[in-house]
Amino acid sequence: MKAEDLFHVGIVTHDLEATQTQLSSLLGYEWGPEIGAPLEVTLPSGLVTVEVRCAFSITTPRLEVVRSVPGTFWEPAEGSGVHHVGYWSDDVDADAAELVSQGYVTEATRSGPDGSLFFAFLRSDTGYRMELVTRAAEPHIQQCWAHH
Secondary structure, three states: OOHHHEEEEEEEEOOHHHHHHHHHHHHOOOEOOOEEEEEEEEEOOEEEEEEEEEEEEOOOOOEEEEEOOOOOOOOOOOOOOOOEEEEEEOOHHHHHHHHHHOOOEEEEEEEOOOOOEEEEEEEOOOOOEEEEEEHHHHHHHHHHHOOO
């Protein structure tokens, strides 16, 4: 993991459209399409299917606005609009293990077709949350902010 692997700041909100409108009005952000689907993820409580929907900004620095998922950690952060920071990872399993060795707690993971981790969300004891996403997904995710 390196600082230059940061590719977005994630914001979770109850009202995706209102959040986008406010960020557009205040800061000039433009948005790619809303994407999402039911995802099978592993939470500390076990395997669940959650409907995760989000939109990435076309404008940089890149933001991701995520619709809240009640009853999960995908809910708006208390006292802060920032929910997580997202980093590309060449080896999500190894990077997640490194974070765990530094005291981070795993909140959610999703495996890829080959069985290795596709993404992982981990939180430090101070509340700092990181999302690691396999770099193999970069070309597909970049389509979310390609100019149309």
